[in-house]
Amino acid sequence: MRKPLVIVVTGPTGSGKTAFSIRLAKKLNCSIISADSRQVFKEIPIGSAAPTNEELNEVKHYLVGSHSINDKFNAGVFEKEALKILESLFKENNIQLVCGGTGLYIKALLEGLDNIPDSSDEIRTELDEIWESDPEVLKKQLQELDPEYSKITDLSNKQRVIRALEVIQLSGKTYSSFRKSSQKARDFDYVILAMELPREELYQRINRRSELMIEAGWIKEARNVFPFREVNALQTVGFRELFEFFDGRLSQEEAIEKIKINTRRYAKRQLTWIRNQQEVSWVNPEIETESVIKIIKDRFSLDELS
RNA sequence: GGGGAGAUAGCCAAGUGGCCAACGGCAACAGACUGUAAAUCUGUCCUCUUCGGAGUUCGAAGGUUCGAAUCCUUCUCUCCCCA
Numbered sequence: 001m002r003k004p005l006v007i008v009v010t011g012p013t014g015s016g017k018t019a020f021s022i023r024l025a026k027k028l029n030c031s032i033i034s035a036d037s038r039q040v041f042k043e044i045p046i047g048s049a050a051p052t053n054e055e056l057n058e059v060k061h062y063l064v065g066s067h068s069i070n071d072k073f074n075a076g077v078f079e080k081e082a083l084k085i086l087e088s089l090f091k092e093n094n095i096q097l098v099c100g101g102t103g104l105y106i107k108a109l110l111e112g113l114d115n116i117p118d119s120s121d122e123i124r125t126e127l128d129e130i131w132e133s134d135p136e137v138l139k140k141q142l143q144e145l146d147p148e149y150s151k152i153t154d155l156s157n158k159q160r161v162i163r164a165l166e167v168i169q170l171s172g173k174t175y176s177s178f179r180k181s182s183q184k185a186r187d188f189d190y191v192i193l194a195m196e197l198p199r200e201e202l203y204q205r206i207n208r209r210s211e212l213m214i215e216a217g218w219i220k221e222a223r224n225v226f227p228f229r230e231v232n233a234l235q236t237v238g239f240r241e242l243f244e245f246f247d248g249r250l251s252q253e254e255a256i257e258k259i260k261i262n263t264r265r266y267a268k269r270q271l272t273w274i275r276n277q278q279e280v281s282w283v284n285p286e287i288e289t290e291s292v293i294k295i296i297k298d299r300f301s302l303d304e305l306s
Numbered sequence: 307g308g309g310g311a312g313a314u315a316g317c318c319a320a321g322u323g324g325c326c327a328a329c330g331g332c333a334a335c336a337g338a339c340u341g342u343a344a345a346u347c348u349g350u351c352c353u354c355u356u357c358g359g360a361g362u363u364c365g366a367a368g369g370u371u372c373g374a375a376u377c378c379u380u381c382u383c384u385c386c387c388c389a
Contacts (some may be wrong), residue, residue, distance in 0.1 A: 235344080237344045266345095269346095276338085
């Protein structure tokens with residue numbers, strides 16, 4: 001018997017992944033596991049452009065609104081939870097869908113993360129304070145403690161430097177000693193479909209969607225989570241700008257304009273990742289599901305697909 | 307009609323004789339990415355380039371000067387004030 005198959009639907013924000021994946025899931029009679037680092041949080045469905053309740057009723061979704069912004073959620077947690085869900089879903093149907101725009105999460109699920117110690121808030125806070133007062137201290141420290149990683153990483157990238165030092169503190173070993181980039185064995189095959197749209201059209205969709213999200217009550221949603229503005233889950237395009245609006249540093253119009261710009265920039269980063277980190281098949285989000293199924297059939301010479 | 311201010315690269319904007327292809331910022335484009343990833347960071351950004359350079363720019367046209375985005379003249383346009 002052949003291995004189960006995971007169909008991954010990815011693409012930049014606003015490219016139409018959600019609608020596409022729901023169409024495909026209904027055809028294949030399977031569920032959808034979301035690979036989206038913000039849609040997991042139940043407090044921010046509007047701001048993360050999560051599937052609507054109607055959409056959620058059409059197809060069973062996992063990892064959408066399943067966690068709280070105060071929970072710890074990251075690529076490692078995602079890898080573990082998504083694998084567990086997949087395993088149980090494969091008992092019903094050996095084709096399943098993963099849909100999302102968080103490239104790192106998808107990579108973690110498909111290839112696995114190396115066994116590196118999990119993050120520690122205490123150490124991070126401590127290192128963060130040092131960085132804020134003088135980044136050079138930590139840069140030098142990393143160069144001494146892990147010259148190998150210092151060479152390949154960007155020392156002006158605070159998050160990278162802090163993570164490396166964090167791992168060193170936690171383990172007593174260098175960060176580079178953990179980084180094997182070894183692919184973990186997975187008992188499923190996968191194919192990645194990426195939504196392809198002309199850049200101009202994508203940007204127009206993003207602009208329009210930002211307005212719709214505001215109309216749908218995004219500002220109220222943001223007000224509700226405003227007290228937790230420091231949590232990682234809210235270091236997110238849109239919320240930051242709305243918080244600035246609440247602070248009185250931006251007018252509402254300015255905040256919305258900035259949201260559009262920053263969402264476009266985010267989409268661009270996603271495209272860079274997809275283009276260079278993964279091997280994907282580009283498809284137009286309007287494509288007929290029959291054509292998609294044909295692409296997959298051809299790839300895996302599957303006959304049981306109907 | 308009279309008086310004043312200003313026109314700089316896609317946008318905002320600094321520069322008031324040589325160190326200016328022109329500070330900064332934004333947008334745009336490209337890239338990196340292993341537990342913060344909707345995060346974080348890097349590069350390009352007048353044209354051409356064998357990346358050493360070469361060529362054309364600072365509203366327009368003239369002029370002064372060894373040398374002008376910067377000084378002078380005229381013209382065009384924009385804004386403000388008084389009529």
